[in-house]
Amino acid sequence: xxxxxxxxxxxxxxxxxxxxxxxxxxxxxxxxxxxxxxxxxxxxxxxxxxxxxxxxxxxxxxxxxxxxxxxxxxxxxxxxxxxxxxxxxxxxxxxxxxxxxxxxxxxxxxxxxxxxxxxxxxxxxxxxxxxxxxxxxxxxxxxxxxxxxxxxxxxxxxxxxxxxxxxxxxxxxxxxxxxxxxxxxxxxxxxxxxxxxxxxxxxxxxxxxxxxxxxxxxxxxxxxxxxxxxxxxxxxxxxxxxxxxxxxxxxxxxxxxxxxxxxxxxxxxxxxxxxxxxxxxxxxxxxxxxxxxxxxxxxxxxxxxxxxxxxxxxxxxxxxxxxxxxxxxxxxxxxxxxxxxxxxxxxxxxxxxxxxxxxxxxxxxxxxxxxxxxx
Amino acid sequence: xxxxxxxxxxxxxxxxxxxxxxxxxxxxxxxxxxxxxxxxxxxxxxxxxxxxxxxxxxxxxxxxxxxxxxxxxxxxxxxxxxxxxxxxxxxxxxxxxxxxxxxxxxxxxxxxxxxxxxxxxxxxxxxxxxxxxxxxxxxxxxxxxxxxxxxxxxxxxxxxxxxxxxxxxxxxxxxxxxxxxxxxxxxxxxxxxxxxxxxxxxxxxxxxxxxxxxxxxxxxxxxxxxxxxxxxxxxxxxxxxxxxxxxxxxxxxxxxx
Numbered sequence: 001x002x003x004x005x006x007x008x009x010x011x012x013x014x015x016x017x018x019x020x021x022x023x024x025x026x027x028x029x030x031x032x033x034x035x036x037x038x039x040x041x042x043x044x045x046x047x048x049x050x051x052x053x054x055x056x057x058x059x060x061x062x063x064x065x066x067x068x069x070x071x072x073x074x075x076x077x078x079x080x081x082x083x084x085x086x087x088x089x090x091x092x093x094x095x096x097x098x099x100x101x102x103x104x105x106x107x108x109x110x111x112x113x114x115x116x117x118x119x120x121x122x123x124x125x126x127x128x129x130x131x132x133x134x135x136x137x138x139x140x141x142x143x144x145x146x147x148x149x150x151x152x153x154x155x156x157x158x159x160x161x162x163x164x165x166x167x168x169x170x171x172x173x174x175x176x177x178x179x180x181x182x183x184x185x186x187x188x189x190x191x192x193x194x195x196x197x198x199x200x201x202x203x204x205x206x207x208x209x210x211x212x213x214x215x216x217x218x219x220x221x222x223x224x225x226x227x228x229x230x231x232x233x234x235x236x237x238x239x240x241x242x243x244x245x246x247x248x249x250x251x252x253x254x255x256x257x258x259x260x261x262x263x264x265x266x267x268x269x270x271x272x273x274x275x276x277x278x279x280x281x282x283x284x285x286x287x288x289x290x291x292x293x294x295x296x297x298x299x300x301x302x303x304x305x306x307x308x309x310x311x312x313x314x315x316x317x318x319x320x321x322x323x324x325x326x327x328x329x330x331x332x333x334x335x336x337x338x339x340x341x342x343x344x345x346x347x348x349x350x351x352x353x354x355x356x357x358x359x360x361x362x363x364x365x366x367x368x369x370x371x372x373x374x375x
Numbered sequence: 376x377x378x379x380x381x382x383x384x385x386x387x388x389x390x391x392x393x394x395x396x397x398x399x400x401x402x403x404x405x406x407x408x409x410x411x412x413x414x415x416x417x418x419x420x421x422x423x424x425x426x427x428x429x430x431x432x433x434x435x436x437x438x439x440x441x442x443x444x445x446x447x448x449x450x451x452x453x454x455x456x457x458x459x460x461x462x463x464x465x466x467x468x469x470x471x472x473x474x475x476x477x478x479x480x481x482x483x484x485x486x487x488x489x490x491x492x493x494x495x496x497x498x499x500x501x502x503x504x505x506x507x508x509x510x511x512x513x514x515x516x517x518x519x520x521x522x523x524x525x526x527x528x529x530x531x532x533x534x535x536x537x538x539x540x541x542x543x544x545x546x547x548x549x550x551x552x553x554x555x556x557x558x559x560x561x562x563x564x565x566x567x568x569x570x571x572x573x574x575x576x577x578x579x580x581x582x583x584x585x586x587x588x589x590x591x592x593x594x595x596x597x598x599x600x601x602x603x604x605x606x607x608x609x610x611x612x613x614x615x616x617x618x619x620x621x622x623x624x625x626x627x628x629x630x631x632x
Contacts, residue, residue, distance in 0.1 A: 022460055023456065023459055023460050025455075025456065049459040049460055051455060051459060051489070053452070053485070054481050054482070054484075054485035055481055057449065057452070057481070057482070058449075058452045058455075058481065058482055058485060059452075061445065061446065061449035061452035061453050061456070061482070062452050062453070062455050062456035062459070063456060064445075064446075064449075064452075064453055064456065065425070065443065065445075065452065065453030065454060065455065065456025065457040066456035066457060066459060066460045067456070068443045068453070068456075068457065069423075069457055069460050069461055071460040073456070073460070087446055087449075088446065088449070091446050095443075196423055196441040196442070196443055196457075197423065197441065197461055197464065198420055198421040198422060198423060198440075198441055198461070198464050198465075199419075199420050199439070199440055199441050200420045200421060201420075204438075204439055204440055204441050204442070205441050205442075206435045206441070206442045206443070206444070207442075207443045207444070208426075208435070208442075208443065208444035209444065210432065210444055
């Protein structure tokens with residue numbers, strides 16, 4: 001296929017269609033709305049289901065119902081809308097059925113703003129819905145990568161009967177880039193052994209997330225944990241840049257990772273041995289890759305568009321063996337590459353302490369850099 | 376026993392599950408009517424039911440059909456998702472008044488407004504049964520519940536919601552009626568309405584709902600007989616029985632039996 005100019009959100013929608021999306025249920029919210037708008041045209045022309053729901057609660061429960069039939073279905077939203085969907089996500093996880101959700105993240109908490117942010121990392125990776133459940137979370141850094149990860153999201157969700165979430169900040173959703181679409185995959189309704197679609201010539205099936213007997217619920221939790229071990233073994237994905245001889249490593253996902261790459265390239269041009277590790281699966285997180293790097297590097301720099309969320313995962317991987325520093329722009333601000341370059345220079349000039357709290361020192365620097373008074 | 380004196384038989388659409396409902400509760404009657412209708416229409420094996428949260432959370436244990444179990448109030452949204460990808464299946468929700476008229480009000484109104492081709496069996500027993508008899512949106516003024524111990528005070532706790540009347544104003548609704556389960560005559564009328572509701576769905580004539588006035592002897596603190604009397608004397612006057620919306624297309628349907 002030739003390269004075409006695609007807007008991120010529309011590219012995601014078309015990529016989902018080409019991956020065999022059978023039904024889409026959504027609700028308008030900036031900066032994600034183009035996914036809904038695009039599919040409101042595209043799905044009916046292909047004879048596929050599209051419903052603009054009454055709310056994100058409605059949308060995710062429509063996804064839940066349609067997913068129970070074994071159909072390939074998804075929804076998309078942005079931060080406040082995804083919060084509303086957390087009830088449904090927990091039920092989907094508890095019922096062990098596949099579903100895909102795209103979160104085009106914006107600044108928060110609360111109503112926040114509509115600017116690009118990565119503030120829902122913890123919600124996506126660790127928390128959100130109630131109960132003890134894992135989920136796969138993918139984080140593209142470009143329109144092309146968002147296209148590529150869309151089909152993978154469906155494949156992973158179905159392989160592991162699990163939620164696959166794609167989190168991208170609003171800038172990937174809103175910007176236009178040259179990108180190549182995959183060929184159209186035909187819709188393949190698999191007759192899963194769990195799918196609920198009418199008990200024709202077979203025993204009836206029930207899909208539920210209720211296990212009144214705690215021992216049954218415990219078994220379910222253990223089964224989910226065991227399945228997550230498989231995901232951790234097979235599905236960790238990340239991109240490495242200039243890591244072979246790196247003494248310093250920047251870690252960033254999505255747009256923060258992409259901006260960091262510019263800074264890393266410039267630092268390299270000045271002879272600094274710095275590399276970048278950009279997680280593509282933030283869940284499962286590339287702990288082992290970072291563990292391996294810890295033996296080789298003098299310090300890590302975590303760059304995020306939030307107040308330090310993935311930072312915790314990097315610290316878990318590094319376990320205090322070398323300093324981990326942090327630089328973040330929360331609230332819907334995208335860092336410039338020279339800000340990250342300054343941080344790389346700070347790492348190189350040292351000294352850095354393993355014992356210092358990277359979030360505290362970052363806060364101090366932020367108040368100084370922004371020339372605002374510490375409250 | 377010969378068939379000559381066979382007066383009761385379990386519908387084939389039912390599993391061999393002993394009831395978990397309280398003595399005198401009309402959930403069992405409502406379940407049976409739905410099972411009989413699905414069986415008579417020959418659609419049990421193409422039905423997907425959506426169970427609610429509440430006493431009937433385990434409705435799926437009784438029906439020999441595919442079932443899913445929805446989050447509280449979200450059954451119409453789940454049913455929408457199922458029906459949109461499997462339009463030739465029979466999809467119904469079975470919901471109580473706490474589920475449908477309180478936490479799930481958004482989902483039910485919009486499923487009806489969209490004219491989703493689903494059938495809703497709405498059990499109105501004027502309280503939250505499963506959690507132990509709290510006030511529901513349908514609790515009658517002055518009625519005592521565990522969360523309105525002095526009787527529902529409309530000044531501070533508002534007025535009952537008449538769901539059938541409300542939904543009947545929506546153009547997407549093909550069939551919307553209220554029946555009662557308090558005596559054999561009304562039970563027969565309820566069954567006929569349930570049949571009409573499923574026929575509405577089968578013909579793609581829009582959203583269909585049957586509201587069933589029901590008992591809750593345990594939480595009402597009454598005997599089963601007194602509960603039936605309470606429905607007749609207090610529920611029916613507050614929630615008049617009748618056809619609130621039968622679209623012209625639905626009126627053309629001739630239902631056997």
